[in-house]
Amino acid sequence: MKGVEVNVQRVSRSYGDFKALDDVSVTIKKGEFFSLLGPSGCGKTTLLRIIAGFDFPDSGSVEFDSKNILPLPPDKRQSNTVFQTYALSPTSPSMKT
Ligand SMILES: Nc1ncnc2c1ncn2[C@@H]1O[C@H](COP(=O)(O)OP(=O)(O)OP(=O)(O)O)[C@@H](O)[C@H]1O
Numbered sequence: 001m002k003g004v005e006v007n008v009q010r011v012s013r014s015y016g017d018f019k020a021l022d023d024v025s026v027t028i029k030k031g032e033f034f035s036l037l038g039p040s041g042c043g044k045t046t047l048l049r050i051i052a053g054f055d056f057p058d059s060g061s062v063e064f065d066s067k068n069i070l071p072l073p074p075d076k077r078q079s080n081t082v083f084q085t086y087a088l089s090p091t092s093p094s095m096k097t
Pocket residue numbers: 015018020038039040041042043044045046047
């Protein structure tokens with residue numbers, strides 16, 4: 001089966017005094033369709049950014065198939081991101097209003 005098992009264990013991330021993630025653990029099995037839902041500001045994007053390699057946890061671990069991927073840059077991880085807002089090509093014709 002394609003894909004990897006994603007294992008997030010006890011991840012915390014603070015911005016200054018504000019704790020955006022507090023001891024978050026989640027396992028996503030290989031091939032599983034997983035939706036992360038929650039109110040605005042609960043930390044969904046922060047967690048996804050950490051999994052994808054655009055941000056780093058203060059503590060905790062992130063593994064793909066039992067391998068520590070935290071030292072790897074985003075392009076070396078088996079993950080892809082569709083950004084909520086455009087991250088590339090700000091002059092793209094679709095963005096002109
Ligand atoms: N770079 C940052 N500096 C300071 N605070 C931040 C930063 N990034 C996120 N936060 C704060 O961390 C909390 C979680 O933000 P996050 O963007 O992960 O939430 P979210 O669940 O994705 O929200 P939404 O549903 O609105 O997209 C929010 O209170 C946010 O203001």
